[in-house]
Amino acid sequence: MSTPVVPLAAGTPADDMSAVAQRISYKTPIVFAVATLVCLLGFAVGAPEGETTFQIASGSGWFTIPNFGVPAAATAWVLTLLLAAATAYAFWLTRARRPIPMWLNATVGLLFVVGFLVWVGAGKTSVIPVTSLLAGALALSVPLIFGALSGVVCERSGIINIAIEGQLLFGAFAAAVIASLFAQPYLGLVGAPLAGASVGAVLAWFSVKYHVNQLIVGVVLNTLVLGLTGFFFSTVLRADVSTWNSRQPLGILEIPLLSQIPVLGPVLFRQTILVYIMYAVIVLLQIMLFRSRWGLRTRAVGEHPKAADTVGIKVNPRRVWNTILGGAIAGLGGAFFTVGSGLAFGREMSAGNGFIALAAMILGKWNPKGAVVAALLFGFSKNLGNVLSTIGSSVPSELLLMLPYVITIFAVAGFVGRVRPPAAEGIPYTK
Structure with a gap:
């Protein structure tokens, strides 16, 4: 006698059935639990006596926010309890097979960072400048954001762009030389993307x-650009610094009214034109990649080029032009090292930022928004090391410089969710 088959209820979606069959992953709640444990044992238990003083805003905005201090031990315990509650909520959501919202991830990260700042600043006479910390983090993130967006454009098209480091360096070189030659820093912003392209x-x-x-x-391209720029730096730029490698800084442009907002104003709206161009590129690329015909075809040739070819999309020409576009975006980011920072060109001044940008792209799951958030996180960790050294913290800044790479390892290991590159990435297409 055959076993009767019980039919599914009418209207049962297949996605619900696959969700039931899918195994529950506790990776994100485990990360939250580790953060809670570190906050408990590292920041709360045996916390230093005294207060931690924060500087939020100065008198340059609409109003002044005075410096304020918080008791280190009590604040650390409160933050630990909040982290524990967030961790418990994450475990409950995972157990109920519900997605963990982005705001919960951001909240846990913010609570942990505040706990760390309270711990390192406890009992010290110097203040923790929050606005300067955020402004410096954004500045250090500029080349990372441009590099990560370059990687998104190229790899969404199916081309692996390991040459971001070379594109950043060549963009910095071209921006410095052209700006110095014509004594006009804005012309450097024209030469940088051409060099990257x-x-x-x-x-x-x-x-x-x-x-x-x-x-x-x-x-090979990274090595080639490194050698070429190093050669010209030693033979040409050093021979006549005033002509070929003088400092040509971009001016600061303040947006009226918006620049007077406390904290956010100085951070976001008192910047050079390069940063404002970055804002436009982020928004435009996010819209174009997911809301336009160009974006649909770009993602098609990166995921399934044969299917794209059958509907009339020219796969290889699109890959070529998108790779050139990605190089131009990275080259524009390289201008930050010279005209964007008011510095002359120096040998190897990209300093591995192209590889960190690749890590940001992977952590951001090949999405412009995610890549920007990851790049900001890396820039924040860099600037945090600089700030800690100025306030006399005993925490070695080298540990914070390791943070981008540690986060990348966790991302690749799957602790931030599924990380899947475009299916046809790195695979040549023959019609």
Whole structure:
């Protein structure tokens, strides 16, 4: 006698059935629990005596917020309890097979950072400048954001862009030379993307036309740009600094009214034109990638080029032009190192930011918004090390410089959720 088959209730969606069959993953709640444990044992238990003083805003805004101090021990315990509550809520959501909202991730991160700042600043006479900390974090994130967005454009098209480091460095070189030669920093913003686009064009040429391994091409281009810029720096730029490598800083542009908002005003709206261009690129790329025909076709050639080809999309030309576009975006980010920071060009001044930008792209799951958030996190960790050294903290700044790489390891290991690159990434397409 055969076993009767019980039919599903009418209207039962297949997605619900797959969700029931899917195994529950407690990775995110475990990360929350580790953060809570660190806050408890590291910040609350045996917390230093005294207060931690924060400086929120100065008199440059609409109104002045005076410095205020918080008791270190009591604040650490309160933050630990809040983290414990957030962790319990995350476990409950996971157990109920509900997604953990983004605001909960942001809240846990904010509580942990505040707990760390309270701990390192306890009992010290110097204050923790919150506005300067955030402004410096944004500044250090500029090349990372441009580099990460470059990676998103290229890899969504199916081209692995390991050459972001070279594109940043060549953009910095071109911006410095052109701005110095014409004594006009804004012309440097024209030369930087052209320099980055040239590196992207070489990457696309070898990857698409000759099917050379894209990882190898990227590494070779990084080495080539490093050698070329180092050679010209030693032989030309040093020989006549005033002509070829003088400082040409971009001016600060304050947006009326918005720049007077406490905290956010100085951080977001008292910036150079390069930062405002970055804002526009972020918004435009997010919209274009997911709300336009160009974005749909770009994602199609990165996910399934054969299917895209069958509906008339020219796969290889689109990959070439998008790789050149990605190089231009990265090159524009390289201008931050010279005209954006008011510095002359220096040898190897990109200092590995291109590889950190790649990590931000991976952590952001090949999404412009996610890549920007990850880049801001990395920039914050860098600037936090600088701030801690100024207030005399005993925490080695080198530990904070390790943070971007540690976060990347956790991201690749899957602790931030599923990380899946475009399916056809790095695979040449032959029609």
